[in-house]
Amino acid sequence: MRIIYSCYWGSYLAVVAASLHLGLIEEFDRRSILQLPYFGKLPEDELGRIYYMGTDDMGRRVYIMGSRKAGGVVERALKGIARIYDMGENSVAFADLLPYGNAFYSIGCFIIRRLNLKTAGNAFLILGLKKSFEKIKRFVEEVKEKSV
Amino acid sequence: MKIFYCCYGSAHSSVVAAAIHLGWLPSDRLPDTEEFKRLPHYDKTNSFEIGYPFFMGRDERGIEVYIIGMTSQRKLVKRAIVSFLEHSGVNTDNLFFIDTLPLVNFKTKVGGILSRRLGLVFLGRPLTIKGIQERYFEFVKLVEIVKKRVEISTKA
Numbered sequence: 001m002r003i004i005y006s007c008y009w010g011s012y013l014a015v016v017a018a019s020l021h022l023g024l025i026e027e028f029d030r031r032s033i034l035q036l037p038y039f040g041k042l043p044e045d046e047l048g049r050i051y052y053m054g055t056d057d058m059g060r061r062v063y064i065m066g067s068r069k070a071g072g073v074v075e076r077a078l079k080g081i082a083r084i085y086d087m088g089e090n091s092v093a094f095a096d097l098l099p100y101g102n103a104f105y106s107i108g109c110f111i112i113r114r115l116n117l118k119t120a121g122n123a124f125l126i127l128g129l130k131k132s133f134e135k136i137k138r139f140v141e142e143v144k145e146k147s148v
Numbered sequence: 149m150k151i152f153y154c155c156y157g158s159a160h161s162s163v164v165a166a167a168i169h170l171g172w173l174p175s176d177r178l179p180d181t182e183e184f185k186r187l188p189h190y191d192k193t194n195s196f197e198i199g200y201p202f203f204m205g206r207d208e209r210g211i212e213v214y215i216i217g218m219t220s221q222r223k224l225v226k227r228a229i230v231s232f233l234e235h236s237g238v239n240t241d242n243l244f245f246i247d248t249l250p251l252v253n254f255k256t257k258v259g260g261i262l263s264r265r266l267g268l269v270f271l272g273r274p275l276t277i278k279g280i281q282e283r284y285f286e287f288v289k290l291v292e293i294v295k296k297r298v299e300i301s302t303k304a
Binding site (some may be wrong): 002044046047048049050061063065067068070072073074075076077079080081084085087092100 | 196203217
């Protein structure tokens with residue numbers, strides 16, 4: 001079983017969700033979020049590539065990916081591919097975090113990615129993550145329960 | 149070995165390329181409107197199906213031919229598929245992704261929007277076919293190139 005957490009850039013919401021899943025973080029903490037593996041690090045010209053984050057206590061492999069707004073297309077493509085290669089469509093779960101962004105989060109991403117101002121952007125981004133944190137946590141719990 | 153003909157919505161250009169590849173459409177003459185309409189998946193894929201790879205058939209060499217829609221994110225979706233397979237321990241050297249969207253002209257695009265997005269099939273479908281007929285022999289040429297490339301790679 002593979003679980004892919006995805007968001008627009010793959011670097012922020014997806015990393016936080018995957019880290020919650022793997023128990024790398026439990027509560028909101030600015031410092032530990034900024035130090036998560038891959039946080040803010042997935043290159044734009046590699047969007048779509050999946051990155052391995054770890055294996056959870058049930059043996060499920062957890063990945064992250066940036067899929068812009070094409071999460072639905074990517075999900076169907078991967079499920080179809082899994083079927084073609086006889087892995088079974090249910091061997092992969094795709095969890096798109098795109099709806100869990102908010103205005104602060106989007107402004108933060110814009111400042112980091114388009115204006116290249118990492119510190120200023122992170123301030124907004126973290127504020128956005130803080131506001132959505134409980135929702136993200138609940139979503140990750142749902143994913144963990146559903147994907148067996 | 150697998151070939152994926154990719155376009156925006158797996159409804160028009162990828163279907164035609166795959167059909168030429170499999171010999172369902174002729175390479176030496178221009179097919180008429182009815183021949184296009186009869187093709188499986190032609191102008192039929194719904195928006196909510198885009199991304200799903202559809203199996204079209206096996207060619208004379210036993211190669212599996214698929215169509216897949218990738219919207220405007222073709223590089224991203226291809227990267228997703230290839231990296232997913234690599235992480236699953238599958239060799240991806242024998243996968244071919246052929247982009248057919250560059251062969252889509254204005255008529256086919258407008259027809260596709262009318263038929264697929266607005267549901268005006270009676271207006272859109274004939275227009276998509278007209279557009280493809282205008283560039284039909286470029287599709288034939290593309291498939292010939294693909295077959296040659298495949299032949300070279302199987303020998304190597």
